[in-house]
Amino acid sequence: MYKFYLLMLYLFPLTVFCQTKGSLQGVIYDEEGRAIAAATITLNPDNHFLEVEEDGSFQIADLYAGVYTLAVSHMGYKNYEQSIEITAGQIAQIKIKLQKDTHTLNEVSVNDKLVQSDNLISATNSAMPVTVISRKQIELMGSRRLDEILKEQTGIAIVNNIAGGNRSVGVQLQGFSSEYVMILIDGQPMVGRNGGSFDLSRISVTNIERIEIIKGAASCLFGSEAMGGAINIITRHGALQPQGVASIRYGSLKIVDATLEGETPFAANRGEANLSANFYHTDGFNVNNRYQTSGTTVPPSDNYTSQGRVRYRLAKSTSAGISGRYGLRKSVMTRGYGNDIYKDHMDEADLNASAYLNSTYKNGLQSLSRFYFTHYNWDSKIEWNNGTLGEQNNFLQSVFRLEQQFAYRIAALSLTGGIGGLLETMNDRSLGDIPSMKNGFVYTQGEWQLTDQLQLLGGGRYDYHANYGGRFNPNLGVTYIPAAFLTFKAAIGSGFKTPDFRQRFQVFTNPLVGYTVLGADIARTQLLAMRDAGQLSELRNYTFNKLQQDGLQAEQSNTFNLTATISPSSKWQVELSAFYHHIKNQINSFQVATATDGQMIYSYLNLPKVNNKGLEASVSYKPLPGLDVSLGYQYLLSKDQSVKDSIRTGNWPYYNLRNPATGETFRSKTADYWGLENRSRHMANLRIFYNYKPWDVGLTFRVNYRGKYPFEDANGNYYIDRYDTFVNGFFLFNASVEKKIFKKHLALQITAENIADYTDYLMPGQLGRVVLAGITYRFFK
């Protein structure tokens, strides 16, 4: 790879270092010749963002001579793209007519292809449905942390994993739990999970340009872990003019959210830099006052995040950049039940750093080489008030990743591809020595506009894993537009997830009830050793043989998605989609042996199949300029097919259906099976966004509904039935008001979340009512 960079350096002609600048002027108007204000202009390869003036005009000075790609986007209009040549010492003039588009009313738009300088792969390359959350929306809602934004999206829930401890909180996407949803920053994977869950509240939304959510298998783009979907956070890029933001929010639960951000071009616009720092504090919250007499159930924490990005144009069509992010969270949560009080200490830190080189060749081939490093550190301990210590853990994980991407466009066909490798190391006090993992991958993705009505999108990725061999994940999408108001999309994709360290190497003994769990990779030798030493009273041949023959396979998923979008008028858009996720080889624990002292010994095996299927609907209505009303709904059925099999074959304890209220026990029927824990059948949201331009006032009102969902098996038959513990369905109401004054320099904001103050002690992570006041000052010319 280094040779490649050296080669690139030799290739740059020295002439580009001469001062050869021009500028660009233009105007944006609609089909009726009226100026369009507030359209967004992106100029590539510099990736300059610019908002058009009230009269539809814009001007960019100090541009290096060369060919640029100019992209214009505005809500309600089709995206526009053209290339333009800037000649030294001249002002290039351009007039752009935007065409009305009924399909972009919703933020969910596959046409939305903002090119990034540090990643040629966009989430929109996926055939699966993609939801894009813009910076505007985040700002208007007044959210501080990533989980707050995501929990208001259709089909997404933030779930506490009680089994993972106090701090295991993760995102659930169309029924997939957090361990199957990959989290990426600028297209590079983030690590650091607790009990499989990735706690999104450790990520500040400051400096986020937009968030892309892929619902469904995305392994064809991102490899293992993106089995159920992916969430890609795109950080902010630099601007043309020096500008800065200082903002502070304060309110309930002593929440403080303070941000300083600055960006500036340098070296006569050849380079640009962006720096930001954020501090966030919360006192936490207690949802369990009835039993927990002191402390909180939502952890209090102090969070420090700093982020920086520098880009420099080495030549007309070559730029290089580095970016880094460091996040630190310190938290001590007290939980007290009368005199029994304990403190849960946790420090976590993560570092993400990357460097890239992006070049466009004369023939249109774009190349991007990038290197990424991430390191995650977790330290935790439980300390009781009488001085005794509970569980302690220290966990380190780091990833080195190298990738080479290409993008090329021939007429109606655009191609993206890449090749790369990663090295992952981990150190976990509770797991002992863990070997490092190596993974290599190659992928390609194409998009082909066959006719005006028909578009094909497809590709695949091959991953080679040192322990699990090769795996190919294809995906394919077809878009068909039979009429201007109607679009059909069909997509098929596959995903996988390799077994994690715990499932492979863990040796865990729980003395409370006397059982041991052995990781699959070490179970065989351990069990044989125990048998030879006469420590086993029983070895379950079926499970043991299965473990011996097949080992532990990677989990696999196949996703099918059908979407119809109807836009009867420019004010209305209705989107209906059906999804079906078929998961094979899901990993679960099974008993393999019993020790002579009566201890049960478990290991991990693949389960036959799990299905998540459901419907998603969204309606968006724009009755007035600036007013957006949208409604989202998800129906989900998430079932483990092996539970049905066990009920059918009559395995203990599945055949028991006990009514705890009477003590009676019935014979189970497959219809008694409700589905997986933590999944709601019904989820809905209503959002009203209003932006009244003349007064610079923005209002939002949002209602989120989450239907009842199972919490745990209360009657001991290992599956969820109507007699088990459910969390009641609930509504959450959120609102915000924002007013900009002093020519948009100063913004005042009030946000209110969970207005009805709804809490339930079975939702330990839910905050009560939070009201915050914020003030933001923007420095710009």
Place this chain on the structure above:
Amino acid sequence: MKTTKSRCWCLRYLNWLLDADRRLFLYLFISILFSTGCSKNNEEITPGYEDGKSTAIYDLAGDTNASMSDGVDGKEKRPFYIFLYRFSDKRQIWIRNAADSARYLKTGEWDLAFTGPYNSEVYVNNANDESNPGYGGPATNTAIVRYDQLYSSVTEAPADDIFNQSEISKIGWSSGPNSSGWFNYSLNTHLVVPIKNRIYVIRLADGKYAKLELINVYKGNPPTVSDLNWPAPYYTFRYFVQQDGSKNLNTQ
């Protein structure tokens, strides 16, 4: 020009919204939304266990200082101390050393022994069962019969034949098809889930009949535990001993 137009639109829309009838409707709609949000806040009330005849014991502390885990450095890494329990005077007797064992185990001074991890394995004093702490003592005729029904509906002890045939010894984790344990254990959350309405009818050492319900091991007897470190063991249980020697166990 454009601005005024949109403002006009806006005002017209506001007018429309604030029109009396619609305002009523809107307020109604919003208040319904809010009230459904609030009224959902019904907490599960723990039922009272007092019936005038039975004895209910709340949060009887077991050995809360012991730990058997590795990596629990501060807590004493030792087996949990056994405690004995006597129905007649609600007395808790600790077995902390050999002297305590010698003094109490082989006596008729106790009815129940709370043994094992988190004191969760319960025995009825019995002289014949080798694993019983009272093995070799005076309680030669004790037995347990399990019922899966409401505590109040267990009104009579069964025939002596049934007691004699019963093989129930330790009452702990209900880990198999024929287990008579008093709790389920979730391998997923590592939490104990007590089996509701499982009643043990006991023939005591002195020939009297009793019924026993083991209710919870977690402090405060919560309906559901939502914290892996919820303080335990704190025993909540209730029992009734028929003093007249008859089989009548009616407590209503």
